Amino acid sequence: MTWNFDILPDFIFNGLSLGAIYGTVALALVLIFKATTLINFATGELAMLGAFLVYVLHMEQGLWLWLSMALAMALSAGLGVLIERTLTRPFDPEDHLPVVLITLGLFLIINAVAGDIWNYQVRILTNPFGKFPDWVPSVGGDRFVEVFGSRLKYQSIGIWLTLAFALFALGLILNKTKAGLAFRAVSSNVESARLVGVHTGRTLGFGWAIASAFGTLGAVLVAPQLGGVNPNMMATILIYALAGAALGGLDSLGGAVLGGILVGLIQAVLVTWGGVVVFGQLYMSILQLAAAFLIILIVLLFRPSGLFGTRRVERV
Amino acid sequence: MVDDVFDEVGLKVENLHASYGAVEVLRGLDFEVAAKGVSVILGANGAGKTTTLRAICNMCNTSGTVTLGDDDITRTGTAEIVRKGVAHVPQGRGTFPELSVLDNLMIGAYTRKDKEVKDDVDRWFEIFPRLSERSDQLAGSLSGGEQQMLAVARALMCRPRLLLLDEPSLGLAPLIIEDLFERFTTLNKETGLTMLVVEQNANLALEMADYGYVIESGEITLSGSADQLKNDPAVQEAYLGA
Numbered sequence: 001m002t003w004n005f006d007i008l009p010d011f012i013f014n015g016l017s018l019g020a021i022y023g024t025v026a027l028a029l030v031l032i033f034k035a036t037t038l039i040n041f042a043t044g045e046l047a048m049l050g051a052f053l054v055y056v057l058h059m060e061q062g063l064w065l066w067l068s069m070a071l072a073m074a075l076s077a078g079l080g081v082l083i084e085r086t087l088t089r090p091f092d093p094e095d096h097l098p099v100v101l102i103t104l105g106l107f108l109i110i111n112a113v114a115g116d117i118w119n120y121q122v123r124i125l126t127n128p129f130g131k132f133p134d135w136v137p138s139v140g141g142d143r144f145v146e147v148f149g150s151r152l153k154y155q156s157i158g159i160w161l162t163l164a165f166a167l168f169a170l171g172l173i174l175n176k177t178k179a180g181l182a183f184r185a186v187s188s189n190v191e192s193a194r195l196v197g198v199h200t201g202r203t204l205g206f207g208w209a210i211a212s213a214f215g216t217l218g219a220v221l222v223a224p225q226l227g228g229v230n231p232n233m234m235a236t237i238l239i240y241a242l243a244g245a246a247l248g249g250l251d252s253l254g255g256a257v258l259g260g261i262l263v264g265l266i267q268a269v270l271v272t273w274g275g276v277v278v279f280g281q282l283y284m285s286i287l288q289l290a291a292a293f294l295i296i297l298i299v300l301l302f303r304p305s306g307l308f309g310t311r312r313v314e315r316v
Numbered sequence: 317m318v319d320d321v322f323d324e325v326g327l328k329v330e331n332l333h334a335s336y337g338a339v340e341v342l343r344g345l346d347f348e349v350a351a352k353g354v355s356v357i358l359g360a361n362g363a364g365k366t367t368t369l370r371a372i373c374n375m376c377n378t379s380g381t382v383t384l385g386d387d388d389i390t391r392t393g394t395a396e397i398v399r400k401g402v403a404h405v406p407q408g409r410g411t412f413p414e415l416s417v418l419d420n421l422m423i424g425a426y427t428r429k430d431k432e433v434k435d436d437v438d439r440w441f442e443i444f445p446r447l448s449e450r451s452d453q454l455a456g457s458l459s460g461g462e463q464q465m466l467a468v469a470r471a472l473m474c475r476p477r478l479l480l481l482d483e484p485s486l487g488l489a490p491l492i493i494e495d496l497f498e499r500f501t502t503l504n505k506e507t508g509l510t511m512l513v514v515e516q517n518a519n520l521a522l523e524m525a526d527y528g529y530v531i532e533s534g535e536i537t538l539s540g541s542a543d544q545l546k547n548d549p550a551v552q553e554a555y556l557g558a
Contacts, residue, residue, distance in 0.1 A: 184412075184415055185419075188412035189413070192406065192410040195404045196423050196424050197398035197426050198426055200395075310414070
């Protein structure tokens with residue numbers, strides 16, 4: 001057994017960029033959980049649908065990639081509002097089971113509809129960060145820069161910058177706008193929010209909109225790593241994102257991002273790099289999924305509120 | 317102080333029924349709060365005090381008539397009732413623990429579209445300097461008394477015409493309760509803000525009120541001016557510890 005540290009930075013970079021994607025999807029989960037204490041199992045499929053919208057707009061209709069992404073995020077947001085209004089609002093918010101079942105049903109329906117329209121083959125979607133733009137001076141290659149003797153991919157840098165920008169925008173929306181304040185109020189205390197005149201339904205719709213847009217962003221960023229888009233692309237991503245959200249604390253937005261990144265790191269460094277070191281080859285993909293479940297299990301057992309979540313204290 | 321801010325409006329409640337599921341909690345209440353007046357509803361635990369306030373804001377199944385000024389608000393949604401000028405400080409304060417003190421006040425002004433929100437924040441910070449010192453702190457980290465001040469200040473941020481207070485004395489130390497009720501009295505005297513208070517602490521409540529009702533098992537069993545109630549033998553025995 002040789003401890004091959006030369007290749008470790010590669011795995012760290014990989015873990016950090018995958019983790020950033022998990023963090024993006026985990027944010028979508030946590031945004032809705034914070035406001036409703038509800039896990040939206042359709043998060044991944046809504047994100048997949050968003051990625052297919054980008055596919056249709058960009059690859060089929062020939063729109064500029066970034067414009068297609070903006071449009072797809074806006075359309076996903078609209079769909080999120082529609083789902084909140086028609087499928088979740090009519091139900092008693094205190095009773096979680098019906099709504100959770102509805103999100104599970106949505107998961108299956110969206111997956112089946114996407115499969116019917118686009119079938120289950122992987123379709124190539126342009127990588128927004130495939131090659132450095134022409135104005136960037138060449139430092140190693142057109143797809144990566146050399147750091148610590150390892151290749152730091154443009155894709156990773158692009159994902160980090162995109163996530164940083166998205167988080168900044170989310171922070172502005174939540175902290176500097178009236179709708180954001182209302183959303184934080186509803187997340188904190190629904191009844192009191194109603195008593196200051198907040199329309200809680202509309203505000204939850206607003207949360208669904210942001211969450212759906214974030215999900216779509218995550219799906220578009222992860223697509224190149226999966227070889228493209230396909231209706232099942234988000235199934236395992238959602239599990240890693242769930243592990244990240246659980247690890248960070250289901251009601252902490254910052255925790256979701258950090259938890260997602262940690263899961264990516266654990267996956268890439270502990271499991272994959274560790275696997276290479278111990279077994280000398282890459283055949284650990286099953287273990288990666290197992291690691292995600294293990295994280296969920298350990299967090300639920302020993303620290304249900306996660307690293308940054310609010311501990312629920314029952315007051316009498 | 318702020319006498320230009322609040323309009324005066326009265327509240328009239330007729331034959332108010334309310335139920336949670338099959339359990340009828342209010343069984344035909346009739347009461348009034350005069351414009352610029354303070355009415356108090358006294359009652360023991362479980363008598364229906366909290367439900368009465370919730371029913372006014374249409375937060376439970378109700379029947380009967382609730383009139384604010386000339387406006388029938390019986391079937392109006394809670395969020396719209398707030399827009400009509402009813403501020404409700406719920407039992408247990410109802411602050412937003414994960415929001416800063418300042419954000420708690422800002423969300424109180426959610427229904428307003430004018431430009432004077434900042435001025436009002438400054439005004440309540442001046443009246444409650446403790447809140448001003450803790451402006452950036454999370455509301456959940458405040459003491460019980462500070463939270464109650466915050467809950468009241470937040471309710472006033474919407475520039476209400478009617479203030480509903482649900483057991484503001486609950487869980488507070490006697491000195492703090494006295495200070496709080498003094499502030500309520502001042503607020504009513506200086507601004508003419510109409511108030512409806514439900515309380516178990518009859519002494520202080522009757523001190524600030526001009527009219528009172530006693531509620532038992534969802535029915536009003538006694539009513540009269542605050543002075544009448546203070547001297548009523550039944551009230552003295554049940555609520556004043558005489």
